[in-house]
Amino acid sequence: MNEPAAVVVRTTCPRDCYDACGIVAELRDGHIKRIVGDPEHHRAHGALCGKCALAYNGTWIDPAKRLLTPLRRVGSKGRGEFEPVSWQVALGDIAERLQAILAESAATTILHTHYTGTCSQIAGGFPNRFFHRIGAAEVDPDTVCNKAGHDALKLMFGTSTLGFDPRTAADARCLIVWGANPSATAPHAHSHWLPQLKRHARLIVVDPIRHDTAALADLHLQPRPGTDALLAFSMLHVLAREGLIDQNFIAQRVLGWEAVQPQIAAASPERAELLTGVSAAAIEQAARWYGQGPSMLWLGQGLQRQSTGGNIFRCVALLPTATGNLARPGTGLYYLNGAPERGIDADALNGTALRSSPPASISHMDLAPTLEDPSRARALFCWNNNVAASSPEQRRLRSALSRPDLLHVALELFHTDTTAYADYVLPAASFLEFDDLVLSYFDYTVSAQVRVMAPLGQSLPNQEIFRRLAHAMRYQDAALYESDAELLESLMRQLGVNQTFASLARVGTIPWRAQTVLPFADGRFATASGRIEVASPAWQAAGLPFAPAAHADPAPAEGRLRLLSPADPWLMNSSLANDQHITRRIGEQVVWLHPAEATRRHLAEHQLVTLRNATGTLRIRLALTDRVPLGVALLPKGRWPSREGSDANVNVLIPGNKTDLGQSTALHSVEIELEA
Numbered sequence: 001m002n003e004p005a006a007v008v009v010r011t012t013c014p015r016d017c018y019d020a021c022g023i024v025a026e027l028r029d030g031h032i033k034r035i036v037g038d039p040e041h042h043r044a045h046g047a048l049c050g051k052c053a054l055a056y057n058g059t060w061i062d063p064a065k066r067l068l069t070p071l072r073r074v075g076s077k078g079r080g081e082f083e084p085v086s087w088q089v090a091l092g093d094i095a096e097r098l099q100a101i102l103a104e105s106a107a108t109t110i111l112h113t114h115y116t117g118t119c120s121q122i123a124g125g126f127p128n129r130f131f132h133r134i135g136a137a138e139v140d141p142d143t144v145c146n147k148a149g150h151d152a153l154k155l156m157f158g159t160s161t162l163g164f165d166p167r168t169a170a171d172a173r174c175l176i177v178w179g180a181n182p183s184a185t186a187p188h189a190h191s192h193w194l195p196q197l198k199r200h201a202r203l204i205v206v207d208p209i210r211h212d213t214a215a216l217a218d219l220h221l222q223p224r225p226g227t228d229a230l231l232a233f234s235m236l237h238v239l240a241r242e243g244l245i246d247q248n249f250i251a252q253r254v255l256g257w258e259a260v261q262p263q264i265a266a267a268s269p270e271r272a273e274l275l276t277g278v279s280a281a282a283i284e285q286a287a288r289w290y291g292q293g294p295s296m297l298w299l300g301q302g303l304q305r306q307s308t309g310g311n312i313f314r315c316v317a318l319l320p321t322a323t324g325n326l327a328r329p330g331t332g333l334y335y336l337n338g339a340p341e342r343g344i345d346a347d348a349l350n351g352t353a354l355r356s357s358p359p360a361s362i363s364h365m366d367l368a369p370t371l372e373d374p375s376r377a378r379a380l381f382c383w384n385n386n387v388a389a390s391s392p393e394q395r396r397l398r399s400a401l402s403r404p405d406l407l408h409v410a411l412e413l414f415h416t417d418t419t420a421y422a423d424y425v426l427p428a429a430s431f432l433e434f435d436d437l438v439l440s441y442f443d444y445t446v447s448a449q450v451r452v453m454a455p456l457g458q459s460l461p462n463q464e465i466f467r468r469l470a471h472a473m474r475y476q477d478a479a480l481y482e483s484d485a486e487l488l489e490s491l492m493r494q495l496g497v498n499q500t501f502a503s504l505a506r507v508g509t510i511p512w513r514a515q516t517v518l519p520f521a522d523g524r525f526a527t528a529s530g531r532i533e534v535a536s537p538a539w540q541a542a543g544l545p546f547a548p549a550a551h552a553d554p555a556p557a558e559g560r561l562r563l564l565s566p567a568d569p570w571l572m573n574s575s576l577a578n579d580q581h582i583t584r585r586i587g588e589q590v591v592w593l594h595p596a597e598a599t600r601r602h603l604a605e606h607q608l609v610t611l612r613n614a615t616g617t618l619r620i621r622l623a624l625t626d627r628v629p630l631g632v633a634l635l636p637k638g639r640w641p642s643r644e645g646s647d648a649n650v651n652v653l654i655p656g657n658k659t660d661l662g663q664s665t666a667l668h669s670v671e672i673e674l675e676a
Helices: 050-056 087-104 121-125 127-134 147-157 166-171 187-197 212-216 228-241 247-253 261-266 269-276 280-292 309-316 318-323 346-350 364-372 394-401 462-472 484-495 501-507 537-541 580-586 595-600
Strands: 007-012 022-028 031-037 071-073 082-084 110-114 137-140 174-178 202-206 219-221 295-299 332-334 360-363 379-383 407-412 424-427 436-438 445-449 509-511 560-564 590-593 608-612 617-624 632-634 671-675
Touching: 007 445, 007 501, 031 050, 050 580, 071 087, 087 110, 087 379, 087 407, 087 424, 087 462, 110 127, 110 364, 121 127, 121 346, 121 436, 121 462, 121 484, 127 346, 127 462, 137 364, 147 309, 166 187, 174 280, 187 212, 202 212, 202 280, 219 280, 228 261, 228 269, 228 280, 228 309, 228 318, 247 318, 269 280, 280 295, 280 318, 295 309, 295 318, 309 318, 346 484, 360 364, 364 394, 436 484, 445 501, 484 501, 501 509, 590 595, 595 617
Parallel strands: 110 137, 110 379, 137 360, 174 202, 174 295, 202 219, 295 332, 379 407, 407 424, 560 632, 590 617
Antiparallel strands: 007 022, 022 031, 071 082, 071 424, 436 445, 445 509, 560 671, 590 632, 608 617, 608 671
């Protein structure tokens, strides 16, 4: 008998990734047979990245691995012992306990923490409506990732989420990728977009690590960590010396330029070479290529995860400002391209009007001490993230999560390090199991996330879980019950693409606009002055100096190392680390040193070493590579502590230190001692 023909469904990957790949799901008899890349998608080119290809064809569709029913804790917190209960029982008890907290304490003692477990619009935004209605405090999601960069660009340009359109790269003659690693975080852009750009443009990568994108570059600047601001000023020095500063653009569009000129004059390439470790010749070459333009600048999120991250972004963003590399095809600055810039009403989606009091939030850097204090935290909801694996002060946080009196509710697809501490674990549906929209934060596109299969077991999409919890709380607000169909219709209308969700689903992905997007083409910026504010009182009000500083961190003290923890090419933040095929791929957790660093410390490859600082210790095996510079230890993020022999990952060494702006993580400024 012939096998029935496969049914093909197009959908979109909603992971926290620049690529937002189109997906083709092949089904037979209603069951997924294969998940592959969409051959008609402009980024996927018919293939998924290795990590998603393994996970989506493995753990994510395996009923034996997924959470299938609501669970109630029966053992002590941290042991991961639960019993199955019905949705009615789980939500009824959660609602009763929340009502008791609201009767006795401030609503802000109910915390919720979320991030990018999914980047789809409804599942990532709608749950906020419940927490706005209840008056809860949000653990600011961007403080664990990229808040300093956002705040710096908003102060300077008036927005941080209106970047260059990648389609205009055809007109560029130079691209600088500063502090990003597309080979790990944008694998299809690395494999296709960058090589295409290199046919007509120079690629410069600025990063302490010689990752695969750095190896692809025409020029790799490898600065000592913490010296990016001085390096940027040194490039400005060369631009000024060689007449590549656009004085007309500055006169018309920039506020405060005179305040940065003395530091530009002092930041010679020769001085920068001594402090950054980048040769004067390389600095001069990079400045010339960029200054001759048209040139584009890609600012990575890892760059601003330093104690002076706000100042660093401010300094590097002076490059397009000084040269006028803005508002023209082949130019621009990119950090993230946001949904509101495509017409989405974020306040409406997130339900901010449901609040009866001003919004309250805390930094992820303050999560552990906040949870330790019963007067500040009586309940915690975790959705779309795994704080026990991804947040700082790991030992302290896990101790705080063990509080018997803390009501802890986790929404998840799988058991994680965080669910082990929960009172209730609510099974969430995966992106393959409901309709939604995905708006790439790299390309200006609109993509359909299409239901491919029924939710496994009793799992439900995030938004449906919070609709049911709102009902259990007896809330009457209509916004808490808006259906997915209504939401999709509203979002499509806001986007103005003249499509229904059904018509979008048939093609998968479309451009948001046929014409390329040129940010700031009207010459105005959403700042108080309407100009690019490189120096102004607004910076002082935010706690930074009036003008940016050509700063360089001092080198670590003798015997110490700067610890860097970028993305692992086989992981997605803390997602995917539970897939058995990926686990085999990534192997044992190791820390990477330069061979010469190991030699001078009398250490050998594969040797067990201890990493130590005031926050914690980690026993780990040593690996060697010349891709890591001297003075640096490389330990990628994303591992689940419970799956490691040490029962810890890099966050056991990360304190809650904050950046100079935005109360964001300064994890790339952490130093450690390393001993046999």
